[in-house]
Amino acid sequence: MSSSSNPSFGKLALAAAGGALAVRGLRRLPSARFAGMSGTSIAGPSAAGWITDFLNAAYYRRDPVQRTTADLRLAFGILTTRWHRTGARRLHAGDVSAFHRAFGRERFIDDHDSPRGTLNQVQLREGAARLFGDGFLDSWDDPERRAYGIAFPEVADREAYLPELRLDHAKLGGITPPTAPPADQTWHTYPAVKLGDEPAADRALALLGRPETWPDYGSALGRFTPVRSGSLDGQTFEIEVIGEPVGPLPMLLRAYVTVTEVLTAGDALDAYTAQLNESFGRYAPYDPLPLPDGARPVALIELTTHAGHFLGRARNRLLVFVADGNAWVRAAGNWDPLDWHLDRLYAGIGRYSQHAFWGMGEPEESVLHQLADAVEATQGVHR
Structure with missing residues (x-):
C-alpha cells in the first residue's frame, strides 16, 4: 500500500519534524524516508486500492483451507507481468479497468469454492489468460520462462530483461550495516x-x-x-x-x-x-x-x-x-x-x-x- 493510503506514516514524519521544518528538510528525516518505502516499486499510489483488493481476492480474503501460497505468487506474477508488458511503467488507477474486464465477472460468483469477492486458482488462471492471452499460462508454468516474478513469452525475452528497471522507482538509499556497539x-x-x-x-x-x-x-x-x-x-x-x-x-x-x-x-x-x-x-x-x-x-x-x-x-x-x-x-x-x-x-x-x-x-x-x-x-x- 502507498504512503498516501496509510496516513499514519505521514503523521509520524510530521511529528518527527515538529512542524518546524520545510518539506525539503522533512524528506531527510529517517521517518519520512521510511514513509516513502511503503508499497511496491512497480505501482504508484493511485493503484494501491485496487492492488490491495486484487491480492485480497486471490489470497488474504479466502478460506485458509482453500488457498495456497502458489495462488499468491501467481497474483503477484500477474501484477508484475502487467508492469513489464506495459513498458515497465508503474501501475496506476487506470489499470484497474483491464483487471476488471479480466477478473471482474468471477468476483461476483458466490459458491463453495469461490465465495463472492474472491478468486480461486482456476479463476486466477482463466483471468490471466484473458488479460495476457493463452500463452501466459504456458510461460508461467515453465521455469525457464518464469523469472523475476514475470512470465516471459520466450527464453530470449527473459535473457534480455533488465532487472534494474525496478530501480527507476526504488528510492534506493545507501547500504546501512549495524554500527552500534x-x-x-x-x-x-x-x-x-x-x-x-x-x-x-x-x-x-x-x-x-x-x-x-x-x-x-x-x-x-x-x-x-x-x-x-x-x-x-x-x-x-x-x-x-x-x-x-x-x-x-x-x-x-x-x-x-x-x-x-x-x-x-x-x-x-x-x-x-x-x-x-x-x-x-x-x-x-x-x-x-x-x-x-x-x-x-x-x-x-x-x-x-x-x-x-x-x-x-x-x-x-x-x-x-x-x-x-x-x-x-x-x-x-x-x-x-x-x-x-x-x-x-x-x-x-x-x-x-x-x-x-x-x-x-x-x-x-x-x-x-x-x-x-x-x-x-x-x-x-x-x-
Whole structure:
C-alpha cells in the first residue's frame, strides 16, 4: 500500500519534524524516508486500492483451507507481468479497468469454492489468460520462462530483461550495516528449517544461486525480487513484506537489502561461522547458536540493509548446514537499536511478521519453508 493510503506514516514524519521544518528538510528525516518505502516499486499510489483488493481476492480474503501460497505468487506474477508488458511503467488507477474486464465477472460468483469477492486458482488462471492471452499460462508454468516474478513469452525475452528497471522507482538509499556497539544491538537466531536429506543442501544452493528464482519462494508475508543483473554475490533485492494482516487490509512495505558476502564450504566459511557463533553466544545467550554443535556449514549468504529498511541498520544471514544426516537452513540477524518510528512499527506489526517470515510461524508465512518446498520439488530433476 502507498504512503498516501496509510496516513499514519505521514503523521509520524510530521511529528518527527515538529512542524518546524520545510518539506525539503522533512524528506531527510529517517521517518519520512521510511514513509516513502511503503508499497511496491512497480505501482504508484493511485493503484494501491485496487492492488490491495486484487491480492485480497486471490489470497488474504479466502478460506485458509482453500488457498495456497502458489495462488499468491501467481497474483503477484500477474501484477508484475502487467508492469513489464506495459513498458515497465508503474501501475496506476487506470489499470484497474483491464483487471476488471479480466477478473471482474468471477468476483461476483458466490459458491463453495469461490465465495463472492474472491478468486480461486482456476479463476486466477482463466483471468490471466484473458488479460495476457493463452500463452501466459504456458510461460508461467515453465521455469525457464518464469523469472523475476514475470512470465516471459520466450527464453530470449527473459535473457534480455533488465532487472534494474525496478530501480527507476526504488528510492534506493545507501547500504546501512549495524554500527552500534555489539552489546547494544539486538541479536536473534530463528528456527532452522529442514530442507531434506544431505544432498538437499546442494539443491538449495543451486536455487539460491539463481537470484531470478527468488520470487518463486515468496510466502504469505513477503517476497524477494532481484533488481540487478548478474549473480548472487553483490545482488540487491527489493523485499515486499506484508505486515501482520489486520482485518481486510494487509500493509505492504518495501525495503532493500544487498548480498554483501557469499561463502561456500571452506576455511573462510568455517572462520565466519565460528565468529558468528561466538558473537551470538555472547550477545544472545538464550537463542540457539546459528551453527549447532556437530553441524557442518555448507554455505552462507549475508544480507545487509539499505536506508529506509524497517529494521534500520541491520544484517541478516542465511546459513545452510548439514546435521544428523539432513540439510537445514536458518536465518540469524543483528541490528542497531531502532529509531522511535521504527520501534513503534516493529512493536505493532513488525515483530510478528519478521519472526514468521524466517520460520517461527506457519509454513505458508515463511520464505524458508517455501524454499524447502521448492528444494523438495527438484529432487530427481536434472536441469
